[in-house]
Amino acid sequence: MILCKVLGPVIATEKHPAFARLKLLVVQPIDQKGAASGKSFLAVDRAVQSGEGDTVLVLREGNGVRQLFGLPLTAKWPIRSCVVGVVDAVE
Numbered sequence: 001m002i003l004c005k006v007l008g009p010v011i012a013t014e015k016h017p018a019f020a021r022l023k024l025l026v027v028q029p030i031d032q033k034g035a036a037s038g039k040s041f042l043a044v045d046r047a048v049q050s051g052e053g054d055t056v057l058v059l060r061e062g063n064g065v066r067q068l069f070g071l072p073l074t075a076k077w078p079i080r081s082c083v084v085g086v087v088d089a090v091e
Helices: 062-068
Strands: 002-010 023-029 041-045 055-059 082-086
Touching: 055 062, 062 082
Parallel strands: 041 082
Antiparallel strands: 002 023, 002 055, 023 041, 055 082
16 A cells, blocks of 8 residues: 545546446655655555545556455456555654
8 A cells, every 4th residue: 555645536428338337536656745756656545535736646557446445356457556544644
């Protein structure tokens, strides 16, 4: 898992069916002090309800995301990054 800052939502009129009814977000990896530390990427938010400006934990590994969604190992799954928690504080 990595620490990220939510930059904002992504709106798409056409997308893969796996993304149906899921919130897509642009997230920026950050270090423990909040400074950017890598390239931004897309992540889905299935249940956390994070929003722009939130600091979040992102699972960035396809097999783990597939397990969170309860899919078999043989499933063809295009989602590899998922917001799994909102961070209240970093010490």
